[in-house]
Amino acid sequence: MKLSVQINEGPYTHAASDTAYQFTKAALEKGHEIFRVFFYHDGVNNGTRFTTPPQDDRNLVNLWSELAEKHNLDMVVCVAAAQRRGIVDPDEAKRNGKDGNNIAPGFRISGLGQLIEAGIQSDRLVVFGD
């Protein structure tokens, strides 16, 4: 089945990203296709490489990056939500005059149209959040 995943909460405060990660990993292991993973609301905070949890805890950002690299996942961070919350890639930094960027490997910043397209193109869109 062709699936897309939407994550509406940031890491650590809320289990949504953990659950979505486990779901995505399990779906891939079962042979399903993941069309796109879309990060919205505070979910965009899953895409900053500046996250530094204690060493004995999971690093969710790295887990997503590694999963993306292994399976060539398309992980999209909503641009409007990212701008509000300070998630920045090199292009956005330039456009908005910021002095740096923090996007993690495997993530890209794009528009909400990518979420709608995921809904249209996928057999199921699975939403994780409150």
Place this chain on the structure above:
Amino acid sequence: MSETKKFLYVNRKAPYGTIYALESLEVVLIGAAFEQDVALAFIDDGVYQLTQGQDTTGIGVKNFSPTYKALGDFDVNKIYIEKESLEARGLTLDDLMPLKYEDEDDDWAEKDSIHVVSSEELSEIMDQSDVVLSF
């Protein structure tokens, strides 16, 4: 992308206090450009999103409620309010903004976008939707 799917946006939270309502509306407006079959549902505290006379001057947050009145111009004209959620909060249809649209198949007659439906009817609407986005 010629395929048309039934999108249902389910709005469950109060308009202020969290950002879900505002960012849901942003998805609806962007999504309108994709010419899909779009409907909105308002349940639980989500019914407060459509109340009349919202005034946010005391909380320093932008009042985005006028944007709902533009939905009709974006061909978003199926808006379902759950009856039980309204009643539980002591609200009636008169407390909500009168959202209208012009029906191009009926000589542009002005019609109501809002439909009050029971919980049971709403579950039927959800069942018939292809993509349900919950905010």
